[in-house]
Structures are given as structure tokens and as C-alpha cells.
Amino acid sequence: MTRCAVTKPLTPHDQAHMLESLVDRTLRSVNDADAAAAAQRVAAIRTQHRLQDNALIEHLIKQKASQAGMVGAATSAAALIPGFGSVAAFTIGVATDVGVTLRLQSELVLEIAAARERILTPAEARNALLVVTGLNMGAERLVNQASRKLAEKAAERFAGRALVKAIPFVGIAISAGTNILMTYMIGRRADAYFQLGPDAVGDWGDSLRAVTGVDERKLVGWLGDVMQDFGRSIAGGVQRLGRATQRAAGRAGAAVTARFGRRPRRGGTTAS
Numbered sequence: 712m713t714r715c716a717v718t719k720p721l722t723p724h725d726q727a728h729m730l731e732s733l734v735d736r737t738l739r740s741v742n743d744a745d746a747a748a749a750a751q752r753v754a755a756i757r758t759q760h761r762l763q764d765n766a767l768i769e770h771l772i773k774q775k776a777s778q779a780g781m782v783g784a785a786t787s788a789a790a791l792i793p794g795f796g797s798v799a800a801f802t803i804g805v806a807t808d809v810g811v812t813l814r815l816q817s818e819l820v821l822e823i824a825a826a827r828e829r830i831l832t833p834a835e836a837r838n839a840l841l842v843v844t845g846l847n848m849g850a851e852r853l854v855n856q857a858s859r860k861l862a863e864k865a866a867e868r869f870a871g872r873a874l875v876k877a878i879p880f881v882g883i884a885i886s887a888g889t890n891i892l893m894t895y896m897i898g899r900r901a902d903a904y905f906q907l908g909p910d911a912v913g914d915w916g917d918s919l920r921a922v923t924g925v926d927e928r929k930l931v932g933w934l935g936d937v938m939q940d941f942g943r944s945i946a947g948g949v950q951r952l953g954r955a956t957q958r959a960a961g962r963a964g965a966a967v968t969a970r971f972g973r974r975p976r977r978g979g980t981t982a983s
Contacts, residue, residue, distance in 0.1 A: 783812070816844055861884070865934045
């Protein structure tokens with residue numbers, strides 16, 4: 712007789728260790744080529760949109776927050792929409808992994824460094840990423856609570872529309888909102904770090920309190936835009952949803968291999 716395995720809830724210590732491992736794995740995959748690519752992207756945005764200083768930083772943060780939000784929406788939809796999970800495995804695949812969101816956030820830190828004209832050594836880049844993106848489970852719980860509020864306000868914005876009736880709107884919006892809020896705070900923490908130094912970053916409670924009021928309303932707007940785009944993708948068919956999620960993951964696709972290990976060589980050995 713086969714015994715069914717029972718999955719025990721993760722303890723706070725296990726959750727913290729898992730998160731630390733994900734962050735560490737992501738940081739190890741960031742190298743000089745990523746910093747150079749980030750500088751090129753920033754230069755192109757600066758030229759194309761004629762943005763400078765704070766306006767450029769805002770654009771970078773919104774871009775990455777929206778991409779992370781779409782990844783969060785797709786991940787949540789795979790669990791909440793009946794029959795969607797099996798399709799998502801083919802259309803979204805590993806892009807739903809939390810490692811992609813961490814990668815997007817790491818790219819954002821490097822982009823903000825480039826926008827503030829900071830040239831970082833590998834050691835400096837790693838330290839900055841640790842300070843800016845290093846999370847703890849207490850902070851994550853605070854963010855999840857705040858994300859629920861963002862989701863409820865976004866639902867009010869779309870009240871009565873077919874979008875809210877067609878999908879588990881609030882559940883998906885909470886996941887998207889968590890990614891948006893976390894990415895937004897990481898962007899603001901990175902900007903403080905590169906302008907004023909590590910002491911200006913503060914703890915996550917301070918960072919979360921700093922987004923109340925005007926910024927909170929702005930983030931509700933960003934979340935609403937993501938949910939509207941997500942709804943259009945579903946309405947347009949699964950194939951379009953797959954393409955939309957691929958765009959949301961963006962350049963993070965190259966880093967997915969690092970999340971799952973390197974490609975095995977013939978004979979079963981792993982490439983170094």
C-alpha cells in the first residue's frame with residue numbers, strides 16, 4: 712500500500728530560509744554583463760522618452776512593477792481559474808516562478824544605479840542588491856496585507872465591469888498587487904541607496920509606510936492597468952495571454968536557467 716505524503720505547513724524559519732536561498736541564487740546569477748545591459752536599457756529609455764533624473768527613475772520603477780505585476784497575475788490565475796493551470800504550464804511555464812520576479816527586481820536595482828550614474832564593482836552591486844532586496848517574512852506579511860487593500864480598491868474601480876465577473880479578480884489582483892508593491896518599494900529603496908547611502912534605506916516597515924497616501928493611489932492605478940491588460944489577454948485567448956506574460960517576464964527569461972540549474976551535458980553531468 713502506498714502511503715500518501717502529507718505536506719506540512721512551512722514554519723517561519725523554513726520560509727525565511729527559502730526566501731534567503733532564492734535571493735542568494737538570484738544574486739549569484741547577476742554579473743557584469745547584466746550591469747552593462749542595464750546601462751544600455753537606461754540610455755535607450757533616456758533618449759527615446761527624453762527623461763532625466765526623477766522622471767527617469769519613476770519610468771523605470773513603473774515599467775518593472777508592471778512586468779512583475781503581470782507575472783504575479785498569471786501565477787495566481789494558474790491556481791484560481793479552473794482548467795487554466797494545465798494550459799499555463801505550456802504558455803507561461805517557468806516564467807511564473809518567483810525567481811523571475813526577483814530577477815526583474817534585481818534588474819531594476821541595476822537600472823537605477825545606471826540612471827544615477829553609479830558604476831559598481833561586482834562586490835558593490837551584490838551588496839546593494841542585498842541591502843535593497845533583502846526581505847524578511849515579517850515585511851512580506853505587511854506587504855501582503857497592504858496588497859489586499861490595493862486589490863480591493865482596484866476592484867472598486869472596475870465594479871460592475873465584465874472583467875470583475877469573468878475572473879477571480881481580487882485573488883489575482885492581490886498576487887499582482889504584491890509584486891507591484893514590492894517592486895515599487897525596492898525601486899524607491901534602491902534610489903535612496905544610490906543617492907544617500909545604505910543608512911538612508913531604512914527598514915521595510917518604514918518603506919511600506921512611505922507609500923501611503925498619494926503613492927498608494929498611484930499604485931492602485933498601476934494595478935488597475937495591469938488587471939485590465941490581463942483581462943484583455945484572457946478575452947483574446949490563451950495564446951495571447953502567453954505572449955503577454957512573456958513580455959512581462961522580458962529579459963528575465965535568460966535567467967530562468969539559473970533558477971533550475973545549468974543544462975545537463977550528455978552523459979548526465981552538469982555543465983559548469
